[in-house]
Amino acid sequence: MKWITARRRHPLAGYVVVILALALFGVGFAALAPTSDEARAQTLSAEAPSPEDVDAANGKTIFDQTCASCHNYDGSGTYDEDGNVTNGPDIREVGSASVNFQVSTGRMPSMDPENQMPRRDMVMSEQDLADLIAYYDESIRIDGAGADIPYDVPGTAPQASDFEDEDAYQAAVEEYEAEYDAYIEGADDVDMGMKLYLTNCAHCHSWSGGGGALTDGRWAPQIHESTPREIYEAMVSGPGAMPMFSDGVISPEEKQELISYVKTLQAEPDAGGIFALERVGQVAEGFIGWTIGLSLIIACAIWITAKQRAHD
Amino acid sequence: MSKTTQAPKALRGVGNYIDDRFHLAKTGEKNLRKVFPNHWSFMLGEIALYSFIILLLSGVFLTLWFKPSMMEVVYDGSYERLQGVPMSEAFASTLHINFDVRGGLLMRQIHHWAALIFVASLVVHMLRVFFTGAFRKPREINWLIGIAIFTLAMVEGLFGYSLPDDLPSGMGVRILQGVMLALPLVGSYISMFLFGGEFPGEDIITRLYMLHILLIPALLLALIVAHFMILWHQKHTQYPGQQRTDKTVVGTPMFPAFAVKAGGFFFFTFAVTAGLSAFVQINPIHLFGPFTPTSITSGLQPDWYMGFMEGSLRIFPNTLDFTIPIGDGYPIVTAVLVPGLVIPGLIFGALALWPFIEQWITGDKRARNVADRPRNAPTRTALGVAGITFYGVLWLAGSNDVLSETFSIDLYLTTYIFRVLAIAGPIVGYIITKRICLGLQRRDRETLEHGYESGIIQQLPSGEFIEVHKESSAESTHVLKEKPALTSTALEEPETDDKGVENPDARKGMGKLRRSLAHWYTKDDVSFEGVEPFRGHHTQDEGH
Numbered sequence: 001m002k003w004i005t006a007r008r009r010h011p012l013a014g015y016v017v018v019i020l021a022l023a024l025f026g027v028g029f030a031a032l033a034p035t036s037d038e039a040r041a042q043t044l045s046a047e048a049p050s051p052e053d054v055d056a057a058n059g060k061t062i063f064d065q066t067c068a069s070c071h072n073y074d075g076s077g078t079y080d081e082d083g084n085v086t087n088g089p090d091i092r093e094v095g096s097a098s099v100n101f102q103v104s105t106g107r108m109p110s111m112d113p114e115n116q117m118p119r120r121d122m123v124m125s126e127q128d129l130a131d132l133i134a135y136y137d138e139s140i141r142i143d144g145a146g147a148d149i150p151y152d153v154p155g156t157a158p159q160a161s162d163f164e165d166e167d168a169y170q171a172a173v174e175e176y177e178a179e180y181d182a183y184i185e186g187a188d189d190v191d192m193g194m195k196l197y198l199t200n201c202a203h204c205h206s207w208s209g210g211g212g213a214l215t216d217g218r219w220a221p222q223i224h225e226s227t228p229r230e231i232y233e234a235m236v237s238g239p240g241a242m243p244m245f246s247d248g249v250i251s252p253e254e255k256q257e258l259i260s261y262v263k264t265l266q267a268e269p270d271a272g273g274i275f276a277l278e279r280v281g282q283v284a285e286g287f288i289g290w291t292i293g294l295s296l297i298i299a300c301a302i303w304i305t306a307k308q309r310a311h312d
Numbered sequence: 313m314s315k316t317t318q319a320p321k322a323l324r325g326v327g328n329y330i331d332d333r334f335h336l337a338k339t340g341e342k343n344l345r346k347v348f349p350n351h352w353s354f355m356l357g358e359i360a361l362y363s364f365i366i367l368l369l370s371g372v373f374l375t376l377w378f379k380p381s382m383m384e385v386v387y388d389g390s391y392e393r394l395q396g397v398p399m400s401e402a403f404a405s406t407l408h409i410n411f412d413v414r415g416g417l418l419m420r421q422i423h424h425w426a427a428l429i430f431v432a433s434l435v436v437h438m439l440r441v442f443f444t445g446a447f448r449k450p451r452e453i454n455w456l457i458g459i460a461i462f463t464l465a466m467v468e469g470l471f472g473y474s475l476p477d478d479l480p481s482g483m484g485v486r487i488l489q490g491v492m493l494a495l496p497l498v499g500s501y502i503s504m505f506l507f508g509g510e511f512p513g514e515d516i517i518t519r520l521y522m523l524h525i526l527l528i529p530a531l532l533l534a535l536i537v538a539h540f541m542i543l544w545h546q547k548h549t550q551y552p553g554q555q556r557t558d559k560t561v562v563g564t565p566m567f568p569a570f571a572v573k574a575g576g577f578f579f580f581t582f583a584v585t586a587g588l589s590a591f592v593q594i595n596p597i598h599l600f601g602p603f604t605p606t607s608i609t610s611g612l613q614p615d616w617y618m619g620f621m622e623g624s625l626r627i628f629p630n631t632l633d634f635t636i637p638i639g640d641g642y643p644i645v646t647a648v649l650v651p652g653l654v655i656p657g658l659i660f661g662a663l664a665l666w667p668f669i670e671q672w673i674t675g676d677k678r679a680r681n682v683a684d685r686p687r688n689a690p691t692r693t694a695l696g697v698a699g700i701t702f703y704g705v706l707w708l709a710g711s712n713d714v715l716s717e718t719f720s721i722d723l724y725l726t727t728y729i730f731r732v733l734a735i736a737g738p739i740v741g742y743i744i745t746k747r748i749c750l751g752l753q754r755r756d757r758e759t760l761e762h763g764y765e766s767g768i769i770q771q772l773p774s775g776e777f778i779e780v781h782k783e784s785s786a787e788s789t790h791v792l793k794e795k796p797a798l799t800s801t802a803l804e805e806p807e808t809d810d811k812g813v814e815n816p817d818a819r820k821g822m823g824k825l826r827r828s829l830a831h832w833y834t835k836d837d838v839s840f841e842g843v844e845p846f847r848g849h850h851t852q853d854e855g856h
Contacts, residue, residue, distance in 0.1 A: 191397040198479065198607035205610070207479060207600060212610035213716035213723040220610070264393060265599060271410070272421055272593025282480070283711040285594050286616025289428035293588050294359070294436065297429070300580045301355035304573050 048151050049130050059135025062128055066109045075140035087113050095146020096133050098237035101230055103129055104156070107239070116218050116240060119225065126162070147236035147246070153259075154180040155229040183228055184260045193261030196254055200245065201262070208279040209262050214241055224266055228259045344567035349550040353440045355577060359433035362581040363426045364536060370423040371525065377413055379405040380475065380521035382514045391598055399477075399602035402517045406476040410598055421589035427469050428594075429585060431617040434462050438663075442696050445684035446549040447667040449677065454542045459664045461535050464528055466617050471524040473595075473615055477517055480595070480612050482603025485516060487614075487625070491652035494645040512605060549683040554790045558681040613711055620659075623709030624651035627730045659703065666695075673829045675801030687756070688795050690749035691833045697745040698738035705733045746836070753795075753838035759784060760792040763846050783846045793845060798837040800830035 007013060064073060070088030071077055077090035088110075091099070102108035106120035122129065133149070157176050163169035187193060198207065204220035206212045211222035218241050223231060232255055238244030250258065270276035277284035319327065331337045348354070381401040387394050389404065391411045409416035438458060441447055447455035470488070474481045489511050493499045508515035550556050550563065564570045588594075601607075614622055628651035635641040670692065671677070686693040708715065709730035716723040763781035770780050784792070802823075808814050817823040 189396075190394060194397065194601050195604060195606065198601065198604070198609060202607070202609035207609035207612065210611060211717060213713040215723055217722035217725075219717055219720075268393060268599060270593045270596065271417060271598065272596050273589075273591045275592040276596075277593065279596070279599070280714060281611065282595075282613040282615055283619075283714045285592075286428060286613075286619065288588070288592055289425065289616065290432055293425060293429045293584055294432045296584045297359050297433070297581050298352070298356070298436070300584075301359070301577065302352040304577060305350050305352045305355065 048149070049134075051134075053130065054134040055131045056135045056138050058128070059131035059133070060139070062124065062132045063135055063140070066124075067132075070110070070113055075136075092140055092142045093145035094237060095148060096137055096141065097147040097149050097233040098239065099133055099136050100129070100149045101233035101237055101239060103132065105226075105230060119221055147233075150229060150232045150236075150252075153229040153232045153256075154183050155227050157227075180228070183256065184263055187257040187260030189257050190261060190264075192254065193257035193259075196250065196258040197261050200250070201258070204242070209266055210279055223262065228263065231259050231262070343544075344565070346544070346566040347547075347561045347563040348566060348570045349548050349556075349561065349563035351551060353444075354548055355574075356433060356437040356440055358574060358577060359581055360430055360437055361536065361540075362578045363430035363433060363585070364532070365578070366426040366582055366585055367423060367430060368529070368533075370419050370426065371529075373419050374409060374416075374423060375525060377405055377409050377416070378402070378475070378521075380518045382477070382512075382517050394598070394601065397602065400517065402475060402477040403597070403602040406478070406597055418586075418589055421592075421594050422585055423472075424594045425588045425592075426585045427472065428616060429581075431462075431465050431469060434458075434465055435617075438462060439696070439700070442663075442666075443684075443686040443693055444549065444551075445680065445689055445692065448680040449671065450546055450679045451542075451549075452667045452671075454539055454546070455667050456664055457535050457539045457542070459660060461532060461539065463660060464532050464535070468524060468528045468532065469615055470618055471520045471528070474520050475517060475524060476597045477603055478595075478597035479600040479603050479607055479609060480614075481597075482512065482605070483608065483612060484614055484618075485520075486511065487622075491648055494648035494652060496642075496644055496649075512603075547681070549681055552682050552685065552791045552794050554787055556682055558679060561681070611714055611717070613714070616707070619710035620703050620706040621652065621656055621710070623706035623712070623730070624655045626712055627651075627706075627709045627727050627734065628655075629731075655706070659699070662699070670833075673800060673802070673826065673833050674798075675830075684796070685791075687749040687752040689798070690746050690753070690836060693749050694742045694746035698742040701737040701741035702734060705730055705737050709734070750836055750838060756792050756795065757838055757840055757843055760789070760840070760843055760845050761847065789845050793840070793843075795840050797839065797841070798834040800834055802826045802830040803834065 071091050075090065075092045077085060078087040080086050103124070104122055106122050107117040109123065110117050124132070154176065158169060158172040160169050163172065204212055204214060205223055209223040211220050213219050234242060235245040235250065235255060236247065277288065318324070379401045383401045384398050385401050385404050387397050387399055387404050387407065389407055389412060391407050394407065409420060411417070441455065441458070470484065474485045489503050489507065492503045492506070495502065503511070506516065506519065507513040547561055550561055553562065556562050613619060625648065628647050630647040632646045633643065634646070635643045712726040712730065713723060715721065716726050763783045766780045766782040768780040769777055771777055783789070805815055805817065807818055818827060
């Protein structure tokens with residue numbers, strides 16, 4: 001401690017303390033902050049799960065336990081006398097794409113029906129979700145209303161934890177990546193994808209897919225983590241404040257162009273420098289221009305005028 | 313002083329050759345010995361000058377490849393993602409600069425970062441001049457030139473931002489057109505004239521290019537030269553201190569010391585700009601993609617210096633629009649007209665007029681070469697802070713969607729917060745700043761009377777503990793003692809003359825207004841009259 005005591009009045013001591021404190025906070029925050037390594041479940045089959053693989057009875061148990069308190073046992077929702085939704089809306093005609101989107105992105109079951117749900121990890125296993133969807137299609141859904149799950153669009157990547165051995169996992173990853181690349185590269189009209197995205201999506205999700213603020217305290221989520229299938233499902237089901245873009249409005253081929261455009265853009269490296277400012281754009285640039293650019297130059301001005309000899 | 317040494321013979325030969333023909337020795341001697349006061353805040357304007365030089369040089373580089381044309385081409389350059397996309401030649405040539413010209417992307421980023429720093433340094437330089445009263449006689453004209461440079465710099469930046477014809481460019485131009493259209497009577501004509509038809513037309517890039525690389529830079533250059541020549545003639549102001557008066561300057565001679573410092577400072581400015589450009593991505597037009605009139609995106613702002621106009625557009629209520637009942641009705645879109653033109657007009661108008669208003673209030677017609685300490689002009693300082701607060705609130709409001717998303721605040725709530733702040737903020741800022749200034753003035757008087765608190769505790773024979781106050785240095789004492797008293801000639805004229813006849817100036821409207829403003833401007837000033845340095849009862853030599 002003597003070493004510190006002797007130097008605590010050193011002119012640079014203050015700066016050292018500040019730097020150490022900042023480092024401590026930075027490291028501490030990094031240690032405490034939730035990591036974004038999301039545990040992704042595995043749905044990669046390009047086809048719907050076959051009836052032998054799913055258990056609708058298990059699906060009913062899950063539905064009654066986790067969904068029915070808001071959406072009612074028959075999926076008809078909960079409403080007051082005036083017809084306003086109290087807890088959850090009628091889901092009999094939303095379609096299985098909507099169910100898959102809401103549950104697989106962790107938005108349902110909702111912890112607070114009053115508020116918009118953020119994206120989080122799915123609360124149930126992949127198998128449970130398949131069972132739930134089987135039960136929904138069989139018993140809740142009326143006349144196959146709404147959109148089906150687009151099984152031919154790539155979903156989430158396989159997770160190592162779902163596989164017994166490393167080889168099976170590697171094989172699954174390769175299969176998934178081939179499927180993913182085939183879907184993304186299958187689109188070849190960048191202009192169409194760009195125009196569709198910038199005309200229909202960017203005014204909420206922003207040009208980079210970074211999301212943005214909406215009215216009434218809601219927000220358009222960022223779509224960096226969204227899989228092509230989730231984007232597709234969101235378009236055909238119109239979750240929350242988002243309008244529905246059915247296959248009649250934007251055809252599946254156009255949707256592929258659009259999804260390909262935004263996923264390719266997101267994967268694009270930042271040519272302009274290692275600090276891309278999260279692609280926030282001008283607000284971040286102005287902030288950096290003042291706080292780093294101008295401040296450094298002014299600090300230099302202070303430095304070069306501080307030293308002066310008597311006769312120079 | 314060291315003894316004069318002879319210059320080397322070769323140098324002398326060249327020197328004599330030039331001097332025999334141009335007689336520069338005398339001018340050179342005079343100007344090279346010119347004295348510059350040594351304080352960092354006098355370097356702020358130089359940042360602007362150096363950024364402007366960087367802008368000129370990097371801009372020339374960019375013009376070698378940029379094609380200011382809206383002709384549609386299908387891109388087939390080396391940026392694969394956009395191959396096959398129809399776009400304007402302007403955008404395609406910008407992509408070419410980015411990816412096919414060696415160093416092109418770096419130069420574009422240098423040009424853009426230098427622009428952001430250029431306008432930012434103009435602002436801090438202007439604030440320094442304002443708060444130290446350096447705009448007073450004889451420098452009013454240079455102040456006006458400065459305001460003109462600031463205004464032109466913003467327009468220049470806006471036009472430059474619009475040239476690549478990428479997504480944010482087009483959206484910026486669209487807002488510009490919207491503000492034009494809101495002008496009563498002439499709006500649609502001006503818009504049609506500028507765009508050569510309907511938005512976006514095929515001419516706008518070419519026209520903005522001419523303005524951006526020719527007309528406005530030429531005006532800026534001329535104004536900067538004038539600004540600098542006037543400065544050279546009038547010299548800097550200087551902060552109060554010993555031997556510094558309205559008639560003598562204390563500082564470093566131009567050559568060699570100041571020239572070395574200033575030269576080094578240029579390279580530092582360039583280093584920071586280049587460093588930012590190398591590591592921090594700015595305006596990635598290749599990611600944005602080309603503009604089409606149907607494209608629109610959230611989370612996009614103009615460059616920071618247009619942010620306050622964006623903000624005033626965003627928070628101004630739309631309930632004040634009205635229609636003049638002529639014919640089918642003639643709408644007056646105040647929700648665009650007021651925030652888009654009136655508010656910036658008020659801000660810049662007030663800035664331009666302030667030196668003259670202050671002179672009118674105080675009646676101070678003397679040449680002032682010693683700068684004010686901001687605390688010694690409390691009303692002016694408080695007004696300045698009120699202005700900064702107003703500008704700052706509008707500026708923040710321009711990014712309300714980004715703030716709303718980043719900090720999870722309801723978007724509408726931010727609008728209401730900014731509406732309240734835009735009005736309450738300046739008032740609170742004014743009051744607090746004025747109180748702080750007056751408090752500092754009182755402390756100055758306290759220090760002058762009693763000396764500074766030395767931190768030494770002394771026990772007196774009686775057992776009492778006192779803190780020893782010591783005399784300040786001669787320099788500080790001089791600064792404190794020389795605090796100018798805030799006065800106004802308006803208050804010196806009596807209300808009535810010795811025969812009881814009312815002063816005609818005090819009776820008329822303008823005279824009354826001037827008197828009440830003079831009262832408002834000077835009333836709270838702490839008087840240092842009769843204060844004798846260190847004659848208070850706390851100083852050591854006085855005992856206690």
